[in-house]
Amino acid sequence: MLQRMDKLTNALQASKTATFVRKRWVNALILCILGAGAWARTTAYGNFRLSIGMSDTPSYITSSRASLLSLQIFTSERLFTTNILYKLANDPVNCPLTVVGNPAVGIELPRGILPCFDKIVLLQNVLSMIGWSFLALVIARWLQNPLYKILAVIIVLTFGFTPQIAEWDSILSSESISLSVFSIVAGLTLEISQRIARDQNHRSSATTKLLTILWLVIFVLWVFLRDVHLYACLITIVMLLPLALMNKLQPRTDGLLVICILTGVFILGMYTTQKSPRWELPLFHVLDGRVFSDEGMVNYFASRFDMPRDPASPEYAEWFSSRGFRSYGIFLATHPGYVITELMERSDYLSEGFIQPYFTTAEIPSRQKLLNIGQIVHPETNAVILIDVILLAAMYGHVLRHPNARQWAWIWFATWVFGYACMSATLSFFGDNIGIHRHIFPAVETLRLLLWICLLVNMDLLVQKPETITTVIDESQILTQVKE
Numbered sequence: 440m441l442q443r444m445d446k447l448t449n450a451l452q453a454s455k456t457a458t459f460v461r462k463r464w465v466n467a468l469i470l471c472i473l474g475a476g477a478w479a480r481t482t483a484y485g486n487f488r489l490s491i492g493m494s495d496t497p498s499y500i501t502s503s504r505a506s507l508l509s510l511q512i513f514t515s516e517r518l519f520t521t522n523i524l525y526k527l528a529n530d531p532v533n534c535p536l537t538v539v540g541n542p543a544v545g546i547e548l549p550r551g552i553l554p555c556f557d558k559i560v561l562l563q564n565v566l567s568m569i570g571w572s573f574l575a576l577v578i579a580r581w582l583q584n585p586l587y588k589i590l591a592v593i594i595v596l597t598f599g600f601t602p603q604i605a606e607w608d609s610i611l612s613s614e615s616i617s618l619s620v621f622s623i624v625a626g627l628t629l630e631i632s633q634r635i636a637r638d639q640n641h642r643s644s645a646t647t648k649l650l651t652i653l654w655l656v657i658f659v660l661w662v663f664l665r666d667v668h669l670y671a672c673l674i675t676i677v678m679l680l681p682l683a684l685m686n687k688l689q690p691r692t693d694g695l696l697v698i699c700i701l702t703g704v705f706i707l708g709m710y711t712t713q714k715s716p717r718w719e720l721p722l723f724h725v726l727d728g729r730v731f732s733d734e735g736m737v738n739y740f741a742s743r744f745d746m747p748r749d750p751a752s753p754e755y756a757e758w759f760s761s762r763g764f765r766s767y768g769i770f771l772a773t774h775p776g777y778v779i780t781e782l783m784e785r786s787d788y789l790s791e792g793f794i795q796p797y798f799t800t801a802e803i804p805s806r807q808k809l810l811n812i813g814q815i816v817h818p819e820t821n822a823v824i825l826i827d828v829i830l831l832a833a834m835y836g837h838v839l840r841h842p843n844a845r846q847w848a849w850i851w852f853a854t855w856v857f858g859y860a861c862m863s864a865t866l867s868f869f870g871d872n873i874g875i876h877r878h879i880f881p882a883v884e885t886l887r888l889l890l891w892i893c894l895l896v897n898m899d900l901l902v903q904k905p906e907t908i909t910t911v912i913d914e915s916q917i918l919t920q921v922k923e
Contacts, residue, residue: 473572476575476596477568487565489552491540491797491798492538492556494541498517499517500534501529502516503522503529504526514714518666518717520616521613525559534553537551540796560609563609567604567618569623570623575596575599576626580630582895583899583902583903584898591895597813601809602794602806602809603792603794603814607795613664618881620660620661620664621885623657625856627654627657631647631654633849634646635647636844659704666717667867671859674858721872722767725767725871726750726759726763729872743770744762744766778865789886791883792819793817794810816887824861831850831854831857833897834850849896860885861882863881
């Protein structure tokens with residue numbers, strides 16, 4: 440009997456030692472990969488303070504002059520978060536914008552170190568490094584197989600640190616910071632959802648609650664970076680509501696509180712958008728390019744929404760200000776066939792390379808190699824959406840056969856990302872008729888990123904064994920019984 444107990448004790452100790460070594464080995468390798476990625480990102484693209492303006496940059500500067508204590512900080516030409524950021528460079532004398540690229544007229548210039556703006560672009564580069572590293576680390580943390588943990592870090596860092604995304608960090612616009620902050624939001628979303636799924640008693644720990652507060656703060660700042668982010672509130676509310684109303688879920692109060700806060704943020708965003716001039720120019724482009732270029736559209740808007748047929752008339756100006764935004768929104772919401780047809784006809788936007796066209800890159804010696812590597816993880820094909828759907832369906836199929844709370848957390852997260860990305864791509868496409876390539880870029884790249892996340896999760900699920908009921912052996916009780 441004593442020999443059997445000794446063998447059992449030795450086996451338990453050996454198992455613990457093997458698990459400890461395996462986990463520490465994988466973690467050490469992941470940290471090395473993160474360090475190598477940070478070094479490559481820091482050295483590959485030149486000085487982090489190099490920047491270049493674009494056609495919209497002056498509007499960020501002007502809008503940032505609104506007072507922090509006034510409603511204008513929300514209702515000016517640009518949104519709250521970019522207004523805060525560009526306060527670093529809103530002095531027209533000490534902060535001249537001397538380097539501006541404009542691909543529309545063929546102007547592509549070398550980047551420069553611009554006074555004041557160097558602080559903004561430094562922040563963009565640092566946020567990019569932090570955001571993509573954080574997302575890679577969180578994804579790896581919640582995968583089970585060591586191989587896929589390592590692959591997750593390599594793929595996500597490659598995705599964020601190759602020119603397809605990294606070069607946008609030098610441009611004075613909202614795209615860079617939008618993607619970087621989203622990577623942080625996505626990482627926190629995954630971490631919180633997995634923590635809640637892991638808690639067997641369905642009670643949120645103090646750490647989870649603190650992470651939720653941090654997520655709310657960063658999420659709200661991200662929402663007020665671009666108008667289209669506002670609709671991520673709706674996606675999140677819709678996906679949280681069933682969970683918050685489940686009787687078995689203890690964080691019900693927490694969930695309802697988050698939903699109330701997000702509802703308030705959405706209402707504030709819609710109100711300030713209506714009170715601001717931000718929607719006027721995009722809507723003018725849309726009506727001019729999509730409605731008045733089609734006789735049938737003109738007839739429909741005139742009969743259904745009482746739109747004057749002469750865009751130069753005072754009656755049209757009044758209609759545009761009072762009913763134009765709402766009428767166009769109602770039309771899109773009630774004509775899904777039109778939406779799908781237009782997206783299919785211009786599906787080339789979903790398969791573009793999104794290489795920045797604003798500054799020259801001769802000073803980046805390894806750029807072509809970096810571009811070639813980037814093309815591997817940024818697939819330029821419309822098939823990305825179909826592949827995302829297939830991989831999501833595979834995840835749902837697996838968890839229905841082998842129910843598991845943590846796998847449901849993966850599915851919730853992936854569905855949340857997919858829903859936001861699809862809504863963002865659609866609204867960006869129909870929200871303006873000028874600059875669609877730049878506007879749709881973050882959403883399409885999010886769909887491409889989701890492909891790799893879903894693929895890694897599916898592969899990780901394939902090598903996992905279904906959970907079995909295990910009996911925990913108390914060694915102290917065994918030894919006591921043996922002595923007796």
